[in-house]
Amino acid sequence: MQVKMNGKKHSGTGTFSSDGMRAEILNPFVHKLELDNTYDKIRTAIFTVILLPFRVIVICYLIVTAWFLACIGLYGLSEEDLRSKPMTGWRSKLRFYILSLMKLVVVAAGFHRVKVVGREHIAKGREAPVVVIAPHSSFFDAIAIVCLGAPSVVAKADTARLPFIGQLINYTQPVYVWRDDPNSRQNTIKEIIERATSKEDWPQVLIFPEGTCTNRSCLITFKPGGFYPGVPVQPVVIRYPNAKDTVTWTWEGPGALKLLWLTLTQVHSSCEIEFLPVYYPSEEEKKNPKLYARNVRDVMAHALGIPVLDYTYDDCRLIAKAKQLGIPSAAFIREITELRSQLKLDCTNLEMELINDEGLQSMTRWLDLKQFALRLRRGQVDAPLTRLYDIFLQKPIGMVHFPDYLLTAAFIILQNAPLSQFVYYAFKIFDPIGSGRLDMNTFEQVAARCFGHNPEDAHNVFRHIVGDEKGHLTYEQFIAYAQFKPEFSYLFAQETTQKTKVQ
Template identity: 40%
Template sequence: MDEKFLRKKSFALPKVNPFIHDLQLSMKDKLQILVMSFTLAPIRLFLIFILLIFAWLIAFISTLGLDIDSKKPVRSWRRLPILLLQPIMRAVFFCMGVIWIEQKGLPASRKEAFIYVIAPHSTFYDAVPCAIIATTVVAKQDLISAPFIGTLLKTLQPVLVVRHDPDSRKKTIQEIHRRASSQNEWPQIIVFPEGTCTNGKALITFKAGAFIPGVPVQPVLIRYPNYLDTFTWTMNGPGGLTLLWYSLCQFYIRFQVEFLPVYTPSDEEIDDPKLYAENVRFLMAQALNVPCTEHTFEDCRLMSQAKSKDLPMEAGLVEFSKLSKKLGIDINEMNEMLDEFALKSRSCKDGLMGIEEFAELLCLPITEPLKELFNLYDRDGSGKLDFREYVIGMSLLSHAAVTEKSIKIAFKVFDRNGDGTVTHDELDHVLKSVFGHDFETRNIYDKIDQENKGRITFDEFYAFVKKRPEYAKLFMTYADLEQDDMPQDKIHNITQRRASHALAGSSILSNVQYSNQGANAILKEKKDE
């Protein structure tokens, strides 16, 4: 592989940021909000409050003694109060400005499709379909304990999930599958497969949970063709209460819902839920005329972490699903990378890393080899690295296949007396042969010798080189040359050039280990000298 691989289009940053909502209010809009704040909006808010109190009383009565974990749907007298909640919730949305619902297509029956998948998910108004079709939902576990909302949710007998608990997700999927295959008259389930709110300008990665049961689903599209978007609630944008008040100050909110034909999965899709989810997402994106991106809820988590590290929120927007799939990085590794990136880039207001911070991160001086490596990380040629470029560069250039065998060979370069440990003097000898006698090596040594024993074992060296494989490639070049009894000045000159290639990724990207082929290449260069 070469530089073209690093910059190939599959890693291109999408043009759409689905987690930002930049609400621009004109003078006319501000004047309208001001007037409505003292006229229509308070009346609407009062009516909503009355309706919700009434709904809560009905929900409280219908859920008295109800076991939320019951494996059977509610029957008998409990059904009547629940049926009354549907028109009440429709009245609530009416007071919120949804005067009429523009509906296209018809909802499928339970026999046709047990699951409705709705997208895009962008606002609290997305719950309007619950007011026109009798369904339950997948909800967060902690909402059940909420004083007001929890009681309303109990009436729906929702499928509960703890978002950050993998075991809970598995149980949620099992429960959806159980209800879908049950002969009991469980209500159909509404699922928002994106798993978080976006601005609706793209469909982000669908979670596979709704598709694992392998049953037919009905895709449902939501559109808001309004002059002013006062309702889209994203990670980076106005808060929920602000949006609610702005929306109450509008004369009306146009809401469109379209029920697409039921999607029946093929045998291949039943066997591969992710393929099933992707195909449904692509179908819905085509109908909405929006692109698909590989963002997920994990991007939101990274954005929150970036904000907590005094970085711009956009720093955490990396298209986690794509990078995880292509680079094999999980969310914990990404969090560690973000912590590391933040330590060196937080001094910059834009959250970008320059060559100076990059050199400090690697504990290396700014040399030509380092500049070449930095240029490969710098995908857009801006002279600065954002976090996404940093992750891709670290993974493609630095986290290639470095075997234990190659690391053992590199360790022997430092262990000059063969006692199985490396002192600072031994490491200092090698690094100064590479970078010159002015290079300060104590910082690197202390990073490896974290227990300050004064000697580095192979296990400590192995852990460090696995985290910073750039050094392994550079050290292997030095080892091969030294074994050929080459003079120190020649070793320094050739190592500098070979380090340029190693750090720039020619050997790392190609996953070529320093075996006989690597040694022969170095010997040939030695003869050319």
């Protein structure tokens, strides 16, 4: 099976949807983008000199002008005023001029072809108080906000502090989500319900129900917060049918500045926004927001021609944590978790038994596929096992370094425990002879995978503790040292934050 994305077909990596049906899709949190031929490199270099400065100047001028108008419109209004009642009078009329400037920003950025499909489905008045947009894949999705007339957005509270853009978002009278606030979910839902059911002339509430950016290869879990009011919603799907995808911003891939640079150096970029028919919930869906969210997601996925997959924002947090530490194959943590479940490894304690096995050090550390299967006590090589092997495969060598797999499995199993406990098992996994001591080169491997240290940092820590590059370091020595170093304080912090459920 192949999945159509951005007008191109992509072969999948073999993750699975929640109903057990095979969904050949890319890891939704990974995006690869490189200038892979001489023509693209030369063209980008030329347009960086000729086109980019002009566009940046024009965009900055328009945004600053819009920001200035927003400051005027917001003058004298407190945060409580913005949340308690919709703007009226001259402040409301000023929205038209700000919106016109932002439409010019879209054009100046090279999006000359913003195609709007399904205008006949656009909800009128209070017919659909909530607008649901997916897939969410980029900061360029703000184009949809502009095209929809700047409805009230549900956004991270951090966006309010963005220079210039923060005031423009404030002018939409947004519903801010405080992800670190344990009461954020309830407060957000309450505010959405109040606006959606209010008799006042509030703008529509716009949500990106996925809650984080993906590569548009699938629709991940919809957070049901916007579906709690039980009111009709306007589903809107967004596409970027460009030959080169320079807009997708995921957890693993190009950064925001690189994407902005590559997009602004394209002659033109295309965006397509499609309004689907207003979705009217059944009585069962009104009582069950999660069911409502799943059914709307299914409708939108069908319109996009892509599968659904039950990935969440919490998966992103785990991926980010793994990536920060340097865990092997960090970007695939969610898929590894799912594959372990399919192989029933999560129902056993096999990996931890292997780590605690005193004979681990005498076992071969570099494995081919058959050896990998035997090590995990699999009688046959099936598709999930092959995919798990491929994730850890060191292509230049053509084999898997088994300690890397064990370390990642331990990270997943111990994800809610203090990191110091995880480090204890890392010492055991990489101990070459089972002596309980690591030399400097072996500690370098542990430090790279558990602390994100480069070789120089790892060597400095080793020398501070041992005093001799030719000495050996035990786990107890390292912990005794780390307890008094602020840079290692995170190792001893208990995971107290409960998993974010729905916002």
